[in-house]
Amino acid sequence: MVLRIADAVSGGEVVPVETAHISGVSYFTIGEYGVEFLEFLASSGARVSIFTTSNPAAIDLSGLLQVDEKVVEGQSRISKALRSMGVSIFYTCAPYEFILTRPRTYHAWAESNAITYINTFRDSWSDKNPGPLALLGAIAGFVPKTALYTLDGRRPTAAVEVNIGPLGPLEAGVVGALIGERIGSGVPYIKGAVFADEESRREFAAALSTYSAMVFAVVEGATPNWRQYLELADFRDKIQISAEDIASYVRDVETPDVVYIGCPFADLETVLQIVAEVRRRGPTKRPVYISTSPGVYKQIQRLVEEVSGYNVKIFSGACLVVSPYTRRFRVIATDSLKAMFYIPKLHGVRVVPCRREKCLELAYA
Amino acid sequence: MLKPIVRGRGRAASRVVKITTPVSLLGDLDPERGTLAGVDVSGKIVALPYVKGSTVGPYVLWGAARRGKAPLAIVAQKPDLMLISACVLAGVPLFQGDLEEECINIDLESGVYDKC
Numbered sequence: 001m002v003l004r005i006a007d008a009v010s011g012g013e014v015v016p017v018e019t020a021h022i023s024g025v026s027y028f029t030i031g032e033y034g035v036e037f038l039e040f041l042a043s044s045g046a047r048v049s050i051f052t053t054s055n056p057a058a059i060d061l062s063g064l065l066q067v068d069e070k071v072v073e074g075q076s077r078i079s080k081a082l083r084s085m086g087v088s089i090f091y092t093c094a095p096y097e098f099i100l101t102r103p104r105t106y107h108a109w110a111e112s113n114a115i116t117y118i119n120t121f122r123d124s125w126s127d128k129n130p131g132p133l134a135l136l137g138a139i140a141g142f143v144p145k146t147a148l149y150t151l152d153g154r155r156p157t158a159a160v161e162v163n164i165g166p167l168g169p170l171e172a173g174v175v176g177a178l179i180g181e182r183i184g185s186g187v188p189y190i191k192g193a194v195f196a197d198e199e200s201r202r203e204f205a206a207a208l209s210t211y212s213a214m215v216f217a218v219v220e221g222a223t224p225n226w227r228q229y230l231e232l233a234d235f236r237d238k239i240q241i242s243a244e245d246i247a248s249y250v251r252d253v254e255t256p257d258v259v260y261i262g263c264p265f266a267d268l269e270t271v272l273q274i275v276a277e278v279r280r281r282g283p284t285k286r287p288v289y290i291s292t293s294p295g296v297y298k299q300i301q302r303l304v305e306e307v308s309g310y311n312v313k314i315f316s317g318a319c320l321v322v323s324p325y326t327r328r329f330r331v332i333a334t335d336s337l338k339a340m341f342y343i344p345k346l347h348g349v350r351v352v353p354c355r356r357e358k359c360l361e362l363a364y365a
Numbered sequence: 366m367l368k369p370i371v372r373g374r375g376r377a378a379s380r381v382v383k384i385t386t387p388v389s390l391l392g393d394l395d396p397e398r399g400t401l402a403g404v405d406v407s408g409k410i411v412a413l414p415y416v417k418g419s420t421v422g423p424y425v426l427w428g429a430a431r432r433g434k435a436p437l438a439i440v441a442q443k444p445d446l447m448l449i450s451a452c453v454l455a456g457v458p459l460f461q462g463d464l465e466e467e468c469i470n471i472d473l474e475s476g477v478y479d480k481c
Contacts, residue, residue: 131421
């Protein structure tokens with residue numbers, strides 16, 4: 001199948017990969033036929049030949065998000081099939097947190113925010129390998145040699161100027177979404193963007209790849225080898241993003257019933273910042289849900305227990321995008337543009353954007 | 366003639382459903398009802414610009430195919446890796462090009478077509 005896909009996309013050429021990260025492992029998103037596909041592969045004796053990790057599931061690891069029996073059973077069939085194929089079931093959408101990919105190495109990843117993150121901030125090369133292709137590539141050890149696995153295919157095609165100060169998570173997400181919507185495809189070369197923290201980089205990567213087909217941007221001063229990319233650039237489009245563009249996204253918001261942080265999964269610093277704020281101010285009026293990776297969760301387990309008494313629910317291995325638990329809510333406030341895109345489509349729940357501080361204000365309002 | 370990307374077999378006559386905005390297979394494609402962005406595409410030829418969004422897309426198209434609700438063929442202006450993987454997995458022929466909303470006779474292997 002990898003070769004058949006390669007025939008269609010790269011004249012049959014393939015490229016060996018060091019790691020793989022697969023998506024499509026939540027029972028909620030892949031459903032019964034996705035499970036059957038994984039079980040079919042597993043029962044045929046397939047095993048991965050490189051280090052392979054997996055995306056979040058429909059159920060979190062501590063059982064905070066209660067879902068019905070059918071989902072629990074489907075999820076456990078998925079885990080069993082993946083485990084028998086040798087996949088490291090890490091249930092994270094931020095595998096770059098612990099897989100420190102090096103510049104100019106090849107990978108077969110399938111989670112769009114993660115692909116964009118390593119392409120953009122590490123110059124590690126991965127194309128958007130859809131869930132099944134990343135898994136098939138992990139088994140084969142190679143994937144089709146598509147454009148993003150060649151220097152020529154990574155040539156910047158659009159000049160983007162960002163005239164705003166350091167971008168916090170929400171602003172970084174809006175910038176990613178605006179670039180995505182305005183350019184759509186190609187490789188943006190971004191001048192003037194400064195990301196305030198790790199969470200901002202994650203939100204940018206997630207938004208760019210959610211609002212367009214793009215999974216790579218060159219950020220001047222941040223992307224390794226950016227000078228070489230600038231020399232290669234062949235600009236066909238030119239756009240500017242201003243503070244007014246961002247303001248048009250961040251309107252007055254209606255009152256949510258919950259606040260959600262952690263799409264992509266929140267890093268340790270973000271979780272600790274929120275925990276510190278809540279410890280200072282006391283229990284929130286509305287629940288604050290924070291999804292993080294199992295690795296971060298394990299490090300702060302004692303804090304998780306402590307802040308659960310403050311109405312802050314930290315969980316790992318799942319998120320509100322891929323869990324049907326989300327359907328019990330009416331309006332969710334979040335600083336994630338990716339969550340803002342998918343939650344209404346997948347769960348029919350309204351989502352309003354807010355800066356992290358504003359989101360917390362809403363939790364206390 | 367359309368450029369074949371994932372070849373199918375045989376000939377078919379079908380109405381073309383044209384979708385003018387990029388779609389996400391996860392979220393926009395309903396595998397139970399065979400609708401894409403709210404439009405019935407089951408057993409029809411779908412013409413679209415390109416797909417965007419979640420990499421879970423191929424399983425959703427595969428799911429639609431298993432339910433007999435997949436399009437007969439997809440014609441995309443810019444087919445990408447995700448759409449190609451989805452079509453290989455789901456067994457849906459894929460062509461590069463553009464079509465208007467009309468009835469066509471098409472050779473699913475070569476992409477040669479004419480009006481009904």
